[in-house]
Amino acid sequence: DAMVIQNPRYQVTQFGKPVTLSCSQTLNHNVMYWYQQKSSQAPKLLFHYYDKDFNNEADTPDNFQSRRPNTSFCFLDIRSPGLGDAAMYLCATSKGLGTTNEQFFGPGTRLTVL
């Protein structure tokens, strides 16, 4: 089945140690998104790629970076994780931009920072 896959499902890192989260999709969608969801809160958009065009949300910290080497894969890099970065990170895809384009979400990666 076509889907959005995130690896790993659970990631533990140490304070200040760089970490990379992975997302892949078999939907051949043009747009890939990264959301941060802290406990008992709504998902918050960090950034998205439309093809190779990167769009950063205004309030996304510089500590968060992303790479999209090809259509199928997108990575979230946290350069120096702090305790406040512990959260669920959700990857999503959509065929295009715009309100009619439904976003398909992966299962998320739960990040713990020690």
Next chain:
Amino acid sequence: AQKVTQAQTEISVVEKEDVTLDCVYETRDTTYYLFWYKQPPSGELVFLIRRNSFDEQNEISGRYSWNFQKSTSSFNFTITASQVVDSAVYFCALSEAYSGAGSYQLTFGKGTKLSVIP
């Protein structure tokens, strides 16, 4: 600016009861989309419905139904004859035609945690 309010933080019902999850939104746009997503304990967000601002017709899908009322800026979700498998966090979300800065982001409410007790 757009905003979505889900006033109910947590709801518990006994299996087979009906339950309604409330969603109130704010937007200055005349063109927008409303969504409901389900987030089970496994974590992924599951799309349930999308409704555009020009279509106020209510929708029913099995045990699920949605009531969209522009006059009160509400998009409520009702589960009929609830089941244990309905236990999850449910998010209402809004997307305007253009959110600025090149993004078409979904603005989520804070979610309502539904627990269905056997």
